[in-house]
Amino acid sequence: MEGNGAPPPPSAAIIEHKAYARIGLLGNPSDVYYGRTISLNISNFWASVRLEPSSDLVIVPHPTHDLVKFTSLSHLTNRLENEGYYGGVRLLMATCKVFTKYCKEQGIDLHNNNFSISYETNIPRQTGLSGSSAIVCAAFSCLLDFYNVRDKIGVEIRPQLILNAEKELGIVAGLQDRVAQVYGGLVYMEFDKEKMDKYGHGNYTALDTSLLPPLYLIYAENPSDSGKVHSTVRQRWLDGDEFIISSMEEVANLALEGKTALLEKDYSKLATLMNQNFDLRRRMFGDAALGGLNIEMVEVGRRVGAATKFTGSGGAVVAFCPDGASQVELLEEACRKSGFFIQPVKVVPSLLNEIDVRTLSSKK
Numbered sequence: 001m002e003g004n005g006a007p008p009p010p011s012a013a014i015i016e017h018k019a020y021a022r023i024g025l026l027g028n029p030s031d032v033y034y035g036r037t038i039s040l041n042i043s044n045f046w047a048s049v050r051l052e053p054s055s056d057l058v059i060v061p062h063p064t065h066d067l068v069k070f071t072s073l074s075h076l077t078n079r080l081e082n083e084g085y086y087g088g089v090r091l092l093m094a095t096c097k098v099f100t101k102y103c104k105e106q107g108i109d110l111h112n113n114n115f116s117i118s119y120e121t122n123i124p125r126q127t128g129l130s131g132s133s134a135i136v137c138a139a140f141s142c143l144l145d146f147y148n149v150r151d152k153i154g155v156e157i158r159p160q161l162i163l164n165a166e167k168e169l170g171i172v173a174g175l176q177d178r179v180a181q182v183y184g185g186l187v188y189m190e191f192d193k194e195k196m197d198k199y200g201h202g203n204y205t206a207l208d209t210s211l212l213p214p215l216y217l218i219y220a221e222n223p224s225d226s227g228k229v230h231s232t233v234r235q236r237w238l239d240g241d242e243f244i245i246s247s248m249e250e251v252a253n254l255a256l257e258g259k260t261a262l263l264e265k266d267y268s269k270l271a272t273l274m275n276q277n278f279d280l281r282r283r284m285f286g287d288a289a290l291g292g293l294n295i296e297m298v299e300v301g302r303r304v305g306a307a308t309k310f311t312g313s314g315g316a317v318v319a320f321c322p323d324g325a326s327q328v329e330l331l332e333e334a335c336r337k338s339g340f341f342i343q344p345v346k347v348v349p350s351l352l353n354e355i356d357v358r359t360l361s362s363k364k
């Protein structure tokens, strides 16, 4: 395959792509279990990846996220205890591998030129805002353009390839992050098993972002490994645990009901569904796995009457204040007192360009 097909890009231009954080609004984490979710892509935080043609193929470690030089043993130990062993280098490597493997399987020719790839991110690390897949997604976009194959790898299949990069690393994760990051905007997703097996992707419907009421993002610097959080529940689900299976179905139904609520702008229903979503997660995962600080973020909001739930697996919370401005003020004050960051959610519009849209199966 390599070296015999597509020509190298016309100019040795630098390619740069951003991928934004996402909020799981309803239905998560049922995306990991053939369920349904509604997620939105937000411009509050993003990762960017830069690809530059070079003679060798170089994966550039990030100066702080891939730290290998420390001031002391205790610096090293603290760092590992708080943020774990890994940074983004492994994500970039896995992205390159999965991309190459897929192209080979599909008979997509890749030219032989090399590149140097580096990343930057301001997404609070491991806070359930999909910092991991943002790095993969932005890197994947750079590869699509460097090899000039955007038209050959359909939009619907890209989230699965981005997920495969993390699976490659043993990270338990689902598709909702990657779908929101590939599509942008607000997306309703169905991960029906039969269809997933048949087509290799779920059913993704873009919703008008103006259907959303004002939302708030609450987060704390409290990294937690989403793979670890998920692994016990995943195992129980695989073992056929009735409680997990039926609760996951309930969670998936919240997204279905939420779609109608959004279309009807029935925001009191939306608030109820968001709260139910977190309550179900809490029952399935248990407080120890979710973490005291994460639970407190949810409860701070609930105490002022806001609807609250995790954006992802933990570390950040999405809040909705059904009573409007005065309640938002109370929420901001409560967050400040508890030492949590809070900011209004800024929704990213659709990210698909003309070539991307042409690859959608509905457009073929």
Ligand SMILES: Nc1ncnc2c1ncn2[C@@H]1O[C@H](COP(=O)(O)OP(=O)(O)O)[C@@H](O)[C@H]1O
Pocket: 065, 084, 086, 087, 088, 089, 090, 091, 121, 123, 124, 125, 126, 127, 128, 129, 130, 131, 132, 133, 171, 224, 225, 226, 227, 312, 313
């Ligand atoms: N901000 C970051 N910088 C570098 N690598 C990151 C960052 N966030 C996540 N990663 C990498 O992705 C892996 C999985 O992260 P994950 O727990 O899914 O976090 P998130 O909730 O942000 O997606 C981490 O173990 C690490 O290798």
Ligand SMILES: O=C(O)[C@H]1O[C@H](OP(=O)(O)O)[C@H](O)[C@@H](O)[C@@H]1O
Pocket: 024, 028, 029, 030, 031, 032, 127, 128, 129, 130, 131, 132, 172, 173, 174, 175, 176, 177, 226, 310, 311, 312, 313, 314
């Ligand atoms: O538990 C969840 O809601 C999500 O957890 C992961 O996202 P992360 O941002 O890493 O916490 C996972 O990748 C998603 O598919 C889950 O819905």
Ligand SMILES: [Mg+2]
Pocket: 130, 131, 132, 133, 173, 226
């Ligand atoms: Mg992640």
